[in-house]
Amino acid sequence: MQNPFKPTAGATPPDLIGRAGLLDEFEYGLRQGSGAPGLLTIITGARGIGKTVMLSAAEDIARDQGWAVISRTANPGFLARIGDDMLRLTDELGDGPPARKITAFSAAGFGLTTQIPQERIPDWRRTGEDLLRVLKTRRTGLVITIDEIHAVDRAEISQLASDVQHFIRDGLPIGLIFAGLPSAVSDLLNEGVATFLRRADRINLHETATAEVTVSYQELFSKGGIEVSPTLVNEAAQTTEGYPFLIQLVGYYLWMEAGKAGWSLNQDNVATAIAAAQRRNTLVVVESALSDISDKDREFLNAMAGQDGPSTAGRIGQALGSKPNVVSKYRNRLIAAGLIESAGYGKVDFAIPGLRQYLRG
Ligand SMILES: Nc1ncnc2c1ncn2[C@@H]1O[C@H](COP(=O)(O)OP(=O)(O)OP(=O)(O)O)[C@@H](O)[C@H]1O
Ligand SMILES: [Mg+2]
CATH class of the missing domain: 1.10.10.10 (Winged helix-like DNA-binding domain superfamily/Winged helix DNA-binding domain)
Known part of the structure; x- marks a missing residue:
């Protein structure tokens, strides 16, 4: 069995620990359609806590319910790229048979890379409206996810917010989920660029309980045929402090050490794995977090x-x-x-x- 752990930003983990129920409101919103509160959601939390993964989980839920999904990161020009995505979706819907499944567009950078010129903004809104009307007749809708809202251009986000508000007012089936660091989100909401976003549902992500990490490790290791004592599993889980990125790192290195040691882990192997995970965490998370502070x-x-x-x-x-x-x-x-x-x-x-x-x- 391959190493199931995913110590990489944005990669969906083998087990989404401690997040049960957080997207229920959103899922319910998808069934209600236009204007449901859960369709407007903001996910916040520290670096590496699992925001991007939660966005992916929300996208999966939306697709399962037949909704179209546009997934973007908030770098300059993202609004134009969403417009492109909408055009493509509209084309796809027009050509395909009515029951055709809609798939999300990858974030690969085709289309416009600049901001939308002023005269194209009405087009953007019309494109959105056309698409949403088609989706509405099919009893589904469109979910737009925007990651890393900290990088966002204020003009673009306020444009997006005002258009989405307009779609909602028209009863069109749109959902919007953002993810970002708490700072970016509170600034955004305080600056009043997009006041209607203050009504959005907030999902603030925290560390998970280490007891849940122990259970998850135990299941994954036993599936992989790795022999390790419950005490050692518990010890490893404790060192993660329930912090998602560290959960993946520690799991990853434990798996790697087990592979070298004939698929069984002793105290020494566990200590080696934990040390490797901590080094990597320092390199990737701690130093990057400290790089942009005063x-x-x-x-x-x-x-x-x-x-x-x-x-x-x-x-x-x-x-x-x-x-x-x-x-x-x-x-x-x-x-x-x-x-x-x-x-x-x-x-x-x-x-x-x-x-x-x-x-x-
Ligand atoms: N609930 C979870 N259980 C276990 N592992 C998780 C969970 N959520 C996320 N992870 C893992 O944690 C790591 C970080 O996740 P993700 O990239 O989603 O964090 P993020 O909050 O978007 O980080 P950043 O602020 O750097 O963008 C990934 O390796 C992912 O697989
Ligand atoms: Mg992220």
Whole structure:
């Protein structure tokens, strides 16, 4: 059996741990059609927490229900590319027999690569309307997913929002799901570029329970014929802290070590796998998360790393020699960026495993 783990951004894992029920509202919305609240959903969470994977899961659900899906990443010109996708879908629908299954377009970059010129915007809306009317007669609709909303151009997103709002007002069957870092989403909603998005359903993704990770590992290892004691599986699961990217990394290296060791894992193999997973996590997640923060943010994080466990604002302020309002400003920024999270009673803790150790080292 091939290694089932997928420690790659956006790759669907062998087992979607801890996400049961999160897309129920969306699924229900698809059955209700136009205007259902679940059809407007925003997925937020820290890096590597599983946002892109959730978008894929939503796309699968939509396709299963016969809906058309357009899947895009929010880089400049994405609106024009959605317009292209809509044109292609309309063509496909026009030519094919009525029951023809619609498939999503890949994100391969064909079509326009620039923003839509002003005079083409009415076309965009008309294209959307035409497509949605056809889909409506077939009792389905269109779901548009947009990933990495942090990279979005404000003009494009507000254009998209106003068109989608217009489609909804006309009773047309459209669904819109965004995914992005909490910071990007709260900025977007606060800036008022797309006020109607404030009514969207919010799915805020967190780490999963390590007990669920243990169960999932046990099942996958036993399917793969790998012998390992429950204590070791549990130990490995604990080190992931329920963090999805780390779940995949640890699983991946455990599988790899098992392959070298005659499909059975002892304490040493497990320790080697965990160390490899942690190194890779540091390289991929921690360093990239730290690459775009300011020096002040970094000082704040260093002050936190100097303490064990959750930190209080008071102690961070002391370490930095900063006033409470300054501390609170950086605290909010770092929470919004998905690097730290509130840990109750004015405390914060790191939101990315390995970040504390990295900063100390
Ligand atoms: N529920 C889950 N259970 C187990 N593994 C998961 C789960 N969700 C995501 N993963 C795995 O975690 C990794 C990160 O997932 P994904 O790329 O969706 O995260 P993301 O939030 O989009 O990250 P980024 O902010 O970097 O775009 C992938 O390897 C994926 O297979
Ligand atoms: Mg992603």
